[in-house]
Amino acid sequence: NAGVTQTPKFRVLKTGQSMTLLCAQDMNHEYMYWYRQDPGMGLRLIHYSVGEGTTAKGEVPDGYNVSRLKKQNFLLGLESAAPSQTSVYFCASTFQGAHEQFFGPGTRLTVL
Amino acid sequence: KQEVTQIPAALSVPEGENLVLNCSFTDSAIYNLQWFRQDPGKGLTSLLLIQSSQREQTSGRLNASLDKSSGRSTLYIAASQPGDSATYLCAVRQETSGSRLTFGEGTQLTVNP
Numbered sequence: 001n002a003g004v005t006q007t008p009k010f011r012v013l014k015t016g017q018s019m020t021l022l023c024a025q026d027m028n029h030e031y032m033y034w035y036r037q038d039p040g041m042g043l044r045l046i047h048y049s050v051g052e053g054t055t056a057k058g059e060v061p062d063g064y065n066v067s068r069l070k071k072q073n074f075l076l077g078l079e080s081a082a083p084s085q086t087s088v089y090f091c092a093s094t095f096q097g098a099h100e101q102f103f104g105p106g107t108r109l110t111v112l
Numbered sequence: 113k114q115e116v117t118q119i120p121a122a123l124s125v126p127e128g129e130n131l132v133l134n135c136s137f138t139d140s141a142i143y144n145l146q147w148f149r150q151d152p153g154k155g156l157t158s159l160l161l162i163q164s165s166q167r168e169q170t171s172g173r174l175n176a177s178l179d180k181s182s183g184r185s186t187l188y189i190a191a192s193q194p195g196d197s198a199t200y201l202c203a204v205r206q207e208t209s210g211s212r213l214t215f216g217e218g219t220q221l222t223v224n225p
Contacts, residue, residue, distance in 0.1 A: 031211050043201070043215040050211070058212060090155060094211060100146055101203075101213060103156040 001026050004104035006091050012110045013081045021076040021107050023091030031094045032074040033058075033101070034066060036087040043090065049074055081111045114139045116204055118216035125192055126224050133187040133219045135202035140183050146213065147176050147187050148201040156201065160187070164207075192223045 007022040023032065034046040035058075045058030049068040063085060065077045074093075078085060091104040115138045125131050135145070144163045148156040160169045160176040162185070168177040175188040185202055199220045203213035 033212060040217070042217040043203075043213075045212050048212055092156075096211070100158045100161040102158060103148075105155040 003027065004091055004093055004102050006089075006104040006107050008107060009105065010108045012112065013078075014112050015082060017081050018077070018079050019081065019109075020078075021089055021091075021109075023074045023076070023093075023104060024072055025091075025093040025102070026072065027093065027095070027102070028071070029093035029095050029102075030071075031096065032068065033092040034064070034074065034076045035090045035092065036060065037090060037106075038087050046076065046089075081109075083111045085109065086111045114142075114204060114206060114214045116202060116214050116216035118200075118202060118219050120219060121217070122220040122222075124222040124224060127192060127194060129192050129223075130188070130190050131192055131221075133189070133200050133202075133221070135185040135187070135216055137183045137185075137204050137214075139206065140180050141207050142180060143205045143207050143211075145176075145178055145185050145202060145204050147174075147185075148203065150199045150201060150218070152198075159200075189221075192221075194223050194225050197221055197223050 004025045033048040035043045037043045047066040049055045052071040055066045067075045089107045092101045094101045117136050119134050146161045147159040162169050162178045173190040178185045199218040201218045203215045
């Protein structure tokens with residue numbers, strides 16, 4: 001099993017550009033999450049999904065959109081990137097709430 | 113709102129020492145608590161998961177305890193090695209949060225040879 005994978009690993013954007021981050025898991029997990037990690041702020045939840053076709057807002061959802069069209073994939077979109085979105089983005093998944101969460105390797109995004 | 117605090121923020125110890133990392137949380141209505149390890153520039157690796165009904169979990173040289181009523185967890189690392197150098201994060205899942213985790217900011221551990 002590959003576990004949780006993220007694409008791309010690194011990206012540099014200019015302010016106003018758009019992009020989509022892809023998260024894929026091959027563990028048949030129901031729940032998937034997008035977090036961002038910033039120095040001094042820790043990891044904060046952006047959006048999450050408890051099943052195919054469902055999404056919900058987390059702690060810091062503004063400026064991001066998500067979609068879960070397939071159970072194994074969770075996409076995070078930035079429609080108009082801002083420098084404040086410079087961060088490391090992590091995707092995670094879990095079978096159900098009582099189980100441990102597994103994390104992907106992260107995407108390092110810089111917005112100039 | 114749940115808040116998770118980890119003390120100390122950084123710790124440097126000589127190889128072979130036993131050590132304890134601390135995690136505290138403000139809302140005791142948690143479902144479980146998870147300890148992670150993060151190496152520089154890498155993702156998070158799950159170390160131990162403790163359900164709210166459990167008191168401790170062990171994996172190799174690691175032992176995690178949970179005192180839900182007092183809002184505390186500790187991660188004990190026995191006979192530390194240079195390869196244990198990393199940032200250790202704890203995270204709690206609330207009973208009513210849709211399984212999302214609230215993270216502490218981590219303890220950066222350095223084990224010196």
